[in-house]
Amino acid sequence: METPFDNAKPILEKLHLAGYEAYYVGGAVRDHLLNRRIGDVDIATSAKPKDVQKLFDHTIDVGAEHGTIIVLHKNTPYEVTTYRTESEYVDFRRPKEVSYITSLKEDLKRRDFTINAMAMDIDGIILDYFNGKSHLSEKLIQTVGSSSERFTEDALRMLRAVRFVSQLDFTLCPETRLSIKDHVHLLDVISVERKTIEIEKLLKGINQRSALEIILETGMNNYLPGLEMKQDELKKLSTYRLEYLKTSEELWTIFTYCIDPQSVQSFLRKWKLPVKLIKAVDKNIEYLTVVNKQSWSNFLLYEAGDDRAVSVERIRSVMTDPLNLDANVKRIKNSILELPIQHREQLVITGHDLIQFVNKQPGPWVSKAIKEVEKEIISKKLENNKSAIKEWLMRCKLDFEQNY
16 A cells, blocks of 8 residues: 555655655654654755756745745645755744755754654655654654754744644653743744644644643743633643544634633634634534533524534533543434424425415514424424414414514
8 A cells, every 4th residue: 555655755756866865854754653644745855946846847836935845746745845954033933044955964953853853765764863763752742952942943833842742642851841931932923823723733632631731831821812811721621531522613612611701702713713613613602501501402402403413512521421422422413313303494484484374574573483483393392384383373373463
């Protein structure tokens, strides 16, 4: 079976034939050694960006000024980056100047953590100049060289370190941990969008509990949107088995519910999340608040809809009854299937029908009356049948006139 490295091999071969060095680098090498699923395969080469563009027919210039060209091979993009060194960082993220070099070791030296600073040649031989393999076996996150230098170059690396603790179930080396405390204020200059990506990955990790504890210990929460003075709330969040949740929507729901902001939407907008996600989380929290105070009713299940009801129940179970999560979710699914109707589209009448039945002018009463019809049907007091609904409405006509 072909691996992601096999798929990228022709790129290395072409670079070699042209007289250049080329290696697989970064996270793909790390994950290969950990037997984890390999994501994007990145390549480092002695070829300069213009040489890479000449060699390959299909390229995209995404950052030639920083040495990176995207090479498209069989419709798959690969980042091909020239060996480089970087000068001082002007904004704790971007180097003021990039210089191309011919040494792989010097190129790897500028990377963040030792476990990400290994390379692999075309034959699978690992080049490890900074004890990355040793740190993998020790399950240790340690910066390449000086932690102070690495974090000053790109302050987001502090959050990335904690994210790797969660994703890989590793620990931070003491020196790196201490350096985060000393440099945590630099997170202030990092964009919210970059922080959001790291936090979501952290929450999806297998050891988010330890990661959240480090965030609190180092004071990182004070530089994350809406998390200032939220130590107790984050401690509570860290006690839940978030790995049981299925989607980003569910993660952001439990995260926001635990933080308990004054306004859900305002809090999530600070994280620069998509509007669709914000609205979904806000709605989830509405239902979660209700079901945490009382059990699901049939009409509540109907109102929520099958997908939302299952998500909310999964979150509720993670918080209150994790041992019975699967059984609880299955019960909700079965309860929804047993409803006379599962969604409004199955209702045999429309608002127009209602207006004709009671011979009234359109108005807010229509949606309220439809809701009453739905309640009667869900409670099995009324059949989802036009004639039966019309007859019921006629009997209730005076009440409708009074109430609506």
